Amino acid sequence: MADEQKKDEAQPQPPAAGEAPKPAVEEKKVAPPPKPAAPAKPSVGPEPLDNELVRRLRARFGTALGDATLDRKQAIVVVRERLLEVCEYLKTEEKFDFLADLTAVDWFDRQPRFDVILNLYSFPHNQRLRLKATVGDTCASVTGVWPAANWLERECYDMFGIRFEGHPNLKRILLPDEWKGYPLRKDYDILKQDTDWIRENIGIESGQ
Amino acid sequence: MAANNSSQFGVETTVLGADEIILNMGPQHPSTHGVLRVKLKLDGEKVASSECIIGYLHRGVEKIGENRTYPQFAPYVDRTDYVAAVSNGLGYCEAVEKLLGAEAPPRARWVRTILTELQRIASHLLWLGTHALDIGAITPLFYTFREREEILKIFEKYCGARLTTHAFRIGGLQYETYGGFEDEVRVFCKDFDKRIDEYEELLTSNRIWVERTRDIGVITAEHAVAMGVTGPILRGSGVRWDIRKAMPYAAYDQFQFDIPIGQRGDTYDRYLVRLEEMRQSRRILLQAVESIPDGPILARVGKVIKPPPGEVYHSIEAPKGELGYYIVSDGTTQPYRLRIRPPSFINLQALDRMVQGHLVADVVAIIGTIDIVLGEVDR
Amino acid sequence: MFYLFNFYVLAALTVISAIFVITRRNPVHSVIFLIITLLSLALLYVQLQAEFLAAVQIILYIGGIMVLFLFVIMLVNLDVVARQAPFNRQWHIAGLAALVLLGELVAALYWGRGTPTLPLAPPTALQPNTELIGVTLFQNYLLPFEIASVLLLVAMVGAVLMAKRR
């Protein structure tokens, strides 16, 4: 199990240099100080997080941020608004230069309904950070910050129906363009699939 | 001329402007490695831009995941990147273990490392054979499949399956290794170095091979990072980043190995990087097989996997790049949300930039060098 | 007897396929008939024991120039309407010109009746005609030959220049 919280062992090197030595085995044993006292047994379940990065973020964005938690030793920061600014800041100032993943979770009966999850990674700091943007069905697009978000946001739109404002080419990616419904929403189940589309385009009756 | 051409299949050309042509490759095309469809906008002979049309193999794996219990879903991940099923299984099992707060016992972690490295070699071998075939060299395919066969035999002996292995269980392993497992891995490693030399003899210094791959599909380190590219493509561009080193999992922190990187970020460098990775995997195998600890193979995770509420993101260095699992648990036996971060999907995004300015014939080579598996792209 | 038979077959083939060349609507078909015309001409050369000429006819016209014709037709890929439209619209003028030519030929044959026929050369005398052509071209008519080649070169360079400028 990798410890992914090594905030203070910053090795600011540009990734392009190709020489960035990665913290390997021995660094794993160094307990990162900003972490709240490590529990004796493996930490399971969220606990509040308060470290340098979170403090800096709070100082800058204040109430735009929600809770910061540490879940299974992984840092999570909730962003309520100003997602784009937070992202730009994280990329330029905090060197989270890599968007590993962007996805969403449907909380169905919550308002706002969706969490958009951004899994960030910083090559210089070898550190991950998870942003959770609570959104209704629209969200700011981060393609301008990390071009990698392009397809990921399209997939998110495809599966959850979250509109990413400012996306250059927001259309369905995995499902056919004319498909109705958003499959990964919790209120979509297999009986709700687009039987009309199947009948028209494939010429068979859906077996469901 | 285009009287009887269906727009869906094969190559279709539409004349736009004076020199602009839309060329459609796939989804039924011999070298798009499955059902990838690429729409190329050509400016004369050169590719001006491209658009990938994917989803032909979409099965809704993530939705299925929300409707299965944790152990039930494990075989499904084998079907995403079906040529590297063991790696998928490792990522999933470790993610769920992390969610549970459990850890597999050392012996299990060693065996997992061995099987996963074998799988990396198998995946790279498959890639090498088909990539060479795309560029017109038919013979390497048979050589690489010969070696891949040895690996699949080991898998088969270990868990009864060759392709979709479902080799691991949450918390460790279900099966103890069979007698002679270590010896077979050793025998494989013993021959394998010479076999890689054989492939190199056919390709590495072959002038035609070099001309077909050198400076083709170049992606700089900055672009690779910006586009989220991982795995051998990122390393081919000169970023020395490998999750096995950066955030060690399984037993990788116990072994000595190097991360090869390229300089130019072209198809040739990625070819060399993958070859060197196979050599490094062999190194890991040799070390691991000598030091398998004794002990239990399954941690105590309980009969019913019921992780406490919370979420986890765990990623491993799959043969194709960063394979991540993001799992949200609501405290029941089924994941509330299960997200697979597919390396092929995100690497394929870089295709557009890589093909720009190249000839149509190079597109085939570039698709080959990205090493996609459509099962994983579409999920 | 055999040679006469051959001649008439080849002559008929030449004329008929030449007619087809100008009456086909599909340019590719026209090209094929043009190839047949040229091929039967080459065979007529063989009948005259001019093998070298025949071989050159095949290599240059059929193997080279007509391939490029086909190539261009396929690349240009005329749209269907343009292909369906007959490109031989000037039937009347063409017919008139053909009639005049026919009259001329008939007249020439008629008035030229009295001239003595040329004796048929014995086959052996013509045997090394490749050498003869070589000698003729490279010794007797070297200057015109070279001038002609320079002319072709100029034409080629000009064509390249015009294509580049576009």
Next chain:
Amino acid sequence: MTNPFDILAPYLPDVLEPFILPLLQIGVVFLGLSLIVAYIVYAERKILAHIQVRLGPMRVGPHGLLQPIADGLKLLLKEDIIPRGADSFIFWLAPVISVMAAFTGFALIPFADNFIVTDVNVGLLFVIGISSLGIYGIILGGWSSNSHYPLLGALRSAAQLVSYEVALGFAIVSALLLSGTLSMSGIVKAQITHGVWFVFVQPVAFFILFVAAIAETNRNPFDLPEAESELVAGFHTEYSGFRFSLYFLGEYAAMILVSSIAVTLFLGGWTRPFQSVGWLDFLKYAPVALFAFCTYWCVAHERKMPRAPEWRWQRLMLLGLGGGAAVLALVFVAVPPVVDAVQGVFWFLVKVCAFLYGFIWFRGTFPRYRFDQLMRLGWHYMIPVAIANTIFCGVGLVLWRSLGWSFAGSLWIGTLLTLLVALLLSGQTEAPEPTVTRRGS
């Protein structure tokens, strides 16, 4: 110079006399070639299989020896599909042109000093001209299929053939300069008089001819017109059944034809290696050795076969083959005129087979060129080197004729000058250096 068929001449009616003999020879060549083509496909599959650590065809007949016949039958019986929208007349015509062009060329190939259908004094020009007609089979087939892959394949093929024909022509010219005749048998005789195969005095021309021949026959590494990863099967994508087999036949016949041309021009045609060296005369028993080896091989493999009754036919067949070979070998030893009679054809075929083996070997080894690279190779390297070679060959000839230098020596001076030019041309590209580093981390 006695044609074996001349024996029949007195018994034939006068009117038919000019036709019967060539027709007979044509029949022999045509049938023989069809069979040879079928077995070249078999040999290709077997050799490729062994290069690729496979077995190849093993089921039909012993070691798959009857596979080509089974394949031929299968192709004949398959449904003959003409795609909708195809130009059916041209679709029908194209494969016929392809086969005809390839087979007609053999009329002028001297298989032996007494076995040539017709020895025209511009023979070489005719062979080149007629084989260049084969391109119509490809272009028209690709065009008439009314489909994009075949059309693209046809266009590529046409461009490739036209480009490499130039280099091929220049390579041939240097052989012509040396022999001073266009007659195919004349060229071989010139090599006999000079006492040296032209490959030994004009290696560069031979090399260019070889490369151009591979390109002309669309073989790997120049097999772009049928690059399966790019164009499915190229110009014959839409063809099936018998029409497809015609293309197949034409393609392999063209391979044999270019090999035959190369053998005639540069490898001394029907002459045995080092014909001028007297003590190598025992080489005339090479056919005996070959057939004896066949017998040994058949018997040895028969012994390895399972004894089960269902293998009986296979074993019998293998033994029969071995026996036939043994009988032939014995006849050769016992009747010296027979062994003398087959010398020409034997050595010719041996050389052609060596060529064909090279074709197959390359297919198992090389990746494929990209189209622009292929064109660049043709226009930037092959053609300039070929021109230089022709010029320096002429210079060498002048040295030999006018200054009385030795034949081989003066031509080698020309060759060395050509190699210098080639070196200058290829000096423009640098060798690849490894850029992947493993150390660090």
